[in-house]
Amino acid sequence: MGSWxxxxxxxxxxxxxxxTYNGERFLPEMLESLAAQTRLPDELVVRDDASEDxxxxxxxxxxxxxxxxxxxxxxxxxxxxxxxxxxxxRACSGHVIFFADQDDHWRPAKIATVAQQVRRxxxxxxxxxxxxxxxxxxxxxxSYYDLLAERGFPPVAALKGCSMAITRxxxxxxxxxxxxxxxxxxxxxxxxxxxxxxxxxxxxxxxxHRLHQHNASGWVPEExxxxxxxxxxxxxxxRLLIDLVIKPPRLGARTRAFLDVLDQRGDAVDPAHAxxxxxxxxxxxxxxxxxxxxxxx
Numbered sequence: 001m002g003s004w005x006x007x008x009x010x011x012x013x014x015x016x017x018x019x020t021y022n023g024e025r026f027l028p029e030m031l032e033s034l035a036a037q038t039r040l041p042d043e044l045v046v047r048d049d050a051s052e053d054x055x056x057x058x059x060x061x062x063x064x065x066x067x068x069x070x071x072x073x074x075x076x077x078x079x080x081x082x083x084x085x086x087x088x089x090r091a092c093s094g095h096v097i098f099f100a101d102q103d104d105h106w107r108p109a110k111i112a113t114v115a116q117q118v119r120r121x122x123x124x125x126x127x128x129x130x131x132x133x134x135x136x137x138x139x140x141x142x143s144y145y146d147l148l149a150e151r152g153f154p155p156v157a158a159l160k161g162c163s164m165a166i167t168r169x170x171x172x173x174x175x176x177x178x179x180x181x182x183x184x185x186x187x188x189x190x191x192x193x194x195x196x197x198x199x200x201x202x203x204x205x206x207x208x209h210r211l212h213q214h215n216a217s218g219w220v221p222e223e224x225x226x227x228x229x230x231x232x233x234x235x236x237x238x239r240l241l242i243d244l245v246i247k248p249p250r251l252g253a254r255t256r257a258f259l260d261v262l263d264q265r266g267d268a269v270d271p272a273h274a275x276x277x278x279x280x281x282x283x284x285x286x287x288x289x290x291x292x293x294x295x296x297x
Contacts, residue, residue, distance in 0.1 A: 023102035038111075089176065131207070174265060259281060
């Protein structure tokens with residue numbers, strides 16, 4: 001499995017959390033791009049979600065030849081995309097955790113570029129721009145942020161976990177979505193980091209994110225994704241994120257997951273920000289319920 005490359009107070013500095021499921025087609029390319037980083041990770045933790053192909057064998061073969069620790073967690077029950085990522089992330093021990101999809105390609109400077117912007121002692125989430133590629137690797141767009149701008153959205157609408165890294169301080173502050181909550185790890189990070197001023201966006205495209213019929217993160221927002229906001233209405237980034245994601249049919253469960261974490265931890269972080277996020281979540285819930293009632297009348 002290799003040895004630790006760099007540690008901080010006896011712990012690895014950089015962890016990469018990867019969730020896999022039947023990924024043998026694109027996984028080798030993703031792993032090679034990870035091994036080609038100018039700043040290698042200190043550990044890669046992969047949780048496989050009961051793959052039925054050669055995914056696990058590919059991972060073990062990779063682990064035997066790279067100079068950093070690789071932990072492959074397999075043989076457990078199917079958890080689904082969101083909780084599979086949470087399980088992999090919980091097993092990471094680094095001061096900074098990167099999320100990795102099984103089918104992307106990381107550009108060589110990704111880890112180094114993001115790590116330079118991280119303040120390890122703070123709760124922080126660092127996001128970056130990325131390119132989109134077709135299933136065969138053909139470029140689709142050189143900048144996701146530019147694509148969002150064309151559709152009337154700011155960079156804050158970029159919600160893909162493959163474009164973010166979080167500090168240990170963020171995990172200690174907010175934890176992870178509970179198993180029964182239909183909230184993905186990436187939206188959890190995006191909304192809380194944005195609402196509490198813990199988010200930073202980097203303009204460099206640092207990965208090529210592959211779009212194909214089997215990936216779980218191919219959604220790109222468009223005007224029809226909005227319910228109660230509009231381009232140029234001054235609604236603000238937090239309200240925009242809530243509007244894009246927290247809606248029926250999982251309106252109640254998603255709202256409750258965030259209200260619960262605010263009740264448990266929000267006031268200790270920043271009471272004013274917690275109060276504002278509670279209010280926006282509750283307003284959004286009332287509007288959706290009123291719209292549903294009006295539709296039934």
